[in-house]
Structures are given as C-alpha cells and as structure tokens.
Amino acid sequence: MKDRYGREINYLRISVTDRCNLRCRYCMPEHGIRPVDHKDILSFDEIGRVAAICAGLGIKNIKITGGEPLVRKDTAYLIRKLKEISGIRKVTMTTNGLLMEKYISELIEAGLDGVNISLDTLKEVRYMELTGSAGAEKVLKAIMLCTERGLATKVNMVPVAGFNDDEVGQLAALAKNLDVDVRFIEMMPVGQGRLFQGCSGSDVLKRLEAIFGQAHAEKSHENHRKDSGSGPARYYRFDGFRGRIGFIDALSRPFCSQCNRVRLTSEGFLRPCLQFETGENLKELMRAGCSDKQLEKAVQKCVFGKPSGHCFNSFSKDAEKTGFMSKIGG
Ligand code: SAM
Ligand code: SF4
Numbered sequence: 099m100k101d102r103y104g105r106e107i108n109y110l111r112i113s114v115t116d117r118c119n120l121r122c123r124y125c126m127p128e129h130g131i132r133p134v135d136h137k138d139i140l141s142f143d144e145i146g147r148v149a150a151i152c153a154g155l156g157i158k159n160i161k162i163t164g165g166e167p168l169v170r171k172d173t174a175y176l177i178r179k180l181k182e183i184s185g186i187r188k189v190t191m192t193t194n195g196l197l198m199e200k201y202i203s204e205l206i207e208a209g210l211d212g213v214n215i216s217l218d219t220l221k222e223v224r225y226m227e228l229t230g231s232a233g234a235e236k237v238l239k240a241i242m243l244c245t246e247r248g249l250a251t252k253v254n255m256v257p258v259a260g261f262n263d264d265e266v267g268q269l270a271a272l273a274k275n276l277d278v279d280v281r282f283i284e285m286m287p288v289g290q291g292r293l294f295q296g297c298s299g300s301d302v303l304k305r306l307e308a309i310f311g312q313a314h315a316e317k318s319h320e321n322h323r324k325d326s327g328s329g330p331a332r333y334y335r336f337d338g339f340r341g342r343i344g345f346i347d348a349l350s351r352p353f354c355s356q357c358n359r360v361r362l363t364s365e366g367f368l369r370p371c372l373q374f375e376t377g378e379n380l381k382e383l384m385r386a387g388c389s390d391k392q393l394e395k396a397v398q399k400c401v402f403g404k405p406s407g408h409c410f411n412s413f414s415k416d417a418e419k420t421g422f423m424s425k426i427g428g
Contacts, residue, residue, distance in 0.1 A: 099156040101370075101404040108158045109359040112145060113427030114173060115165040116364050120194050121230035122218070124256065124285060124294045125423045128230070140366040142176045144384055146183070148362060151393050153185035155401075160189045161214075163427035165364065168197035178208040192216065192254070192428060196233050198240035202247055212250035214281075215241050219262045220269065228262070245277050252279045252344070257297040266302050267309045273341035274310075281331050281344035288372060289422035299345030303334070306343065310336040313343065330356065354407030360400060361427055368397060370404035372426060377403075 099107045116134050118126060140148075149160060160180055167173050173191075180189045191205070192214040205213075217237045219225050225234035244251040253272055257263040266282065273280040285296025307313055313334035330353040331344035347353075361369045366381025378400040383393060 099398070099401055101401050103355075103404075103406055105355070105357060105404070106156070107358055107360060107401050107404070108156055109161070110149065110152050110157045110159070111161045111163055111359060111361045111427050112149070113163050113165065113362065113364045113425070114145070114167050114176065115139065115170040116425045117169050118164060118166040118194075118424055119169050119196055119231070120166065120233075122194075122216075123228055124258065124291045125289065127290060127422070131422055131424065134365055138381075139364050140362075140381055142172070142179065144366065144381065145176060145362070146179050147384065147390075148366075148368070148380055148393070148397075149180050149186065150183050151390060151397055152360075153183045155394065155397060156185075158185065158187045160186060162189065162191040164193075165424050165427075166194055166197070167191055168193055168201055174201060174204040174208040174210075177205065177210050181209040188212070190214070190250075194229075194233075195237040195240035196231075199236075199243055202240075202243060202249070206247060206249065210249065212252070213244055214252045214254050215244065216254045216256075217241065217269070218255050218258070219265055221265070224262060228258075241272065241278060242276065251277070252281055254281050254283055256283045256285055257302060258285065259295040259297050263297050263302075263305075266297075266305055270306050270310070270336075270343055273343055274336070274339045277340045279331075279333070279342045279344055281346055283346045284349045286348050286372070286423075288426070289424075291423060296349075298350040299332070299347035300350065303343075303345065306336070310339075316342065352407060357404075357407075360397075360404070363426060368400045369426065370400050371407075374405055376405075 101107055121128055177189050180186055188211040190212040191210060195215040218228055220234055222234045226232055241253060255269045257266055270280050272278055282299060282302045285291050285294050313336055316333040331346050333342040333344045335342055367377050368380050369377040378396040380396060383396055
C-alpha cells in the first residue's frame with residue numbers, strides 16, 4: 099500500500115491499552131491519565147479485523163505496544179491470532195519488561211518474533227525517580243532471560259540531558275556482553291516529552307566512541323537484517339560487541355521520507371503520523387456495522403492522508419494537545 103508520496107506502508111503499530119504499570123516522566127503525567135473505559139478499548143476481535151484488512155492492503159509487520167501491552171489480559175492470545183493472519187510476517191512487542199518473566203513462555207508459544215525492552219537507567223534509585231517504581235534490576239533480568247530464550251531482543255534507551263545521559267556507556271555495554279541491539283532514542287516533543295531535553299544521536303555516538311573506540315556504520319541494506327519491525331534506526335558496530343548500537347534520531351535526522359508505518363490506538367483510531375491527531379475512527383465505523391470494504395476504504399483514506407513529515411521543532415509547549423505517548427504507543 100503506497101501513500102501519496104510513494105512511501106510503501108507495510109508496518110502497523112497497535113496499542114492494545116492506554117494503561118501502564120509505570121509513570122515514566124517523559125511519557126505520562128505523574129498523576130497518570132484518566133484511563134479509557136474498557137468498553138471504549140478495541141476488543142481483540144476488532145483489532146484482529148483491522149489487522150486482517152491492513153494485511154490485505156500490504157501490512158507485513160506488526161508491533162504490539164501500549165501503554166504497557168503486558169498489563170492487558172491475554173496479550174499473548176492476541177499475538178497468536180495476529181500471527182495466523184495471512185500476509186503477516188512478524189509480530190513483535192515493545193514493553194517495559196517488568197512482566198516479561200511472567201509471560202515469556204506464553205509469548206514465545208504464541209509466536210512472538212521479537213521484543214523491544216525499554217530501560218533508561220541501570221541505577222535503581224534513578225529508575226524509581228524516572229518511572230515511579232522500582233524495577234531496573236528486574237528489567238535487566240528480563241533482558242537476559244529474553245536472550246537466553248532466543249527471542250530477538252532490543253533495548254531502548256531515551257537519554258535525558260543531565261539526568262541519565264551519563265549512563266549511555268553502561269547501557270551500550272549490554273550489547274557488548276549480550277546478544278542484544280541497544281538503541282538510543284531522541285526525546286520527541288510529544289506529550290510530556292516536550293518538557294524534557296533529550297540528547298542527539300550524534301552526541302551519544304561521540305561519547306560511545308570515546309569509550310569503545312571507532313564505530314563502524316552498517317550499510318543501510320544490512321540495517322533490517324535482524325530487525326523485528328523495519329524500524330528507522332541507523333546501526334553501528336563496535337569491535338568486540340555481540341550486538342549492534344542503533345540510533346533513532348527523529349529530530350536531528352528525520353526519517354519521515356522513509357516512514358513505513360501507521361498506528362492504531364487502543365481506542366481504535368488509525369493515525370498516519372505520530373505527531374498529528376488526524377486519522378480515521380475505525381472503532382466507530384466497526385461498531386456502526388461497516389462492511390470490510392468500508393473498513394478497507396477508511397484505512398486507505400488514512401494512508402493517503404499521511405503527512406509528508408512531522409514538524410516537531412515548531413511544536414507548542416502544550417503537552418496535552420497531541421495526546422500522550424502512552425496513548426499513541428510510541
Ligand atoms: N510501555 C512500553 C515501553 O515502555 O516500551 C511501550 C509503550 S512506550 C510509549 C514505547 C516507547 O516510547 C518506549 O521505549 C519509551 O521510552 C518511548 N517514549 C515514550 N515517550 C517518548 C518521547 N517523548 N520521546 C521518545 N520516546 C518516547
Ligand atoms: Fe509506561 Fe512505556 Fe510510557 Fe513508561 S514509556 S510510562 S513504561 S508506556
């Protein structure tokens with residue numbers, strides 16, 4: 099499925115819940131957000147229906163996200179269902195990792211192809227300060243467990259200037275010792291993220307080279323070799339490392355011209371771009387009894403209306419305007 103700028107749209111991010119067991123300060127307000135009523139969240143059948151329509155239009159990879167996807171009951175069941183859809187090649191998940199140990203067996207049995215685990219600090223006190231809960235050690239264990247169980251694993255860190263950016267070396271070293279890719283994500287001015295100053299990928303790379311020596315850039319065709327979701331990361335290798343180091347530089351090196359994704363929110367709204375609130379209300383359509391053809395048309399309309407790119411740098415400071423990242427799914 100191509101959008102009007104000729105971009106191939108083959109990747110769907112599905113947020114299965116707006117709820118989360120953490121309160122990362124750059125993602126959710128401290129007091130949380132008013133949770134959406136259960137009846138207003140798409141059922142697994144509705145998600146499956148949208149996914150099947152999207153697969154028929156060329157979506158090949160799906161990322162399950164949230165909120166925290168593992169706080170929704172039976173996420174593994176949904177993954178199994180999505181894997182059964184003809185045309186879907188990979189179903190992966192992004193998680194804060196806290197419930198990974200509990201669910202890893204059923205997720206693997208369901209056919210999960212890979213996992214991105216978010217970990218911004220290895221220091222327990224700092225983790226508590228950032229997320230409102232203890233868990234750094236637990237998440238680290240979850241990362242090790244995922245690699246032991248053979249799940250393709252990536253670690254995502256969002257460096258915050260003056261808060262955890264002194265740990266980029268320690269986080270990167272996970273890719274030295276474990277078979278994981280570690281990716282550094284630039285803070286995006288979405289929701290609470292507007293209130294924080296991130297670090298540019300090139301700044302982080304410089305710091306890593308000062309510690310680990312020269313990094314070797316992977317050629318772009320190798321970038322998706324091990325990738326579980328056709329993402330926008332640029333990858334590098336350091337000598338002696340088992341895994342790769344990636345950078346998702348949405349601000350300093352926008353990748354909009356290669357963007358291949360649309361996002362389904364937990365409330366059933368299909369968004370063509372992280373920044374804009376435009377899109378199609380698929381839940382309303384489905385609950386009004388639309389046909390598959392009508393649903394397909396709505397998906398095509400959304401893709402056709404995909405903006406050429408974000409304009410993060412001209413954003414206002416009003417965090418509530420475009421919605422919180424936990425609601426959109428990152
Ligand atoms: N709860 C899961 C997790 O933390 O991985 C999935 C949802 S979370 C919204 C997905 C990713 O978005 C996480 O890696 C998180 O660090 C990242 N994220 C949240 N707010 C962000 C922001 N303003 N800029 C950049 N990344 C952000
Ligand atoms: Fe929850 Fe993930 Fe947002 Fe943290 S980043 S508050 S874990 S949704």
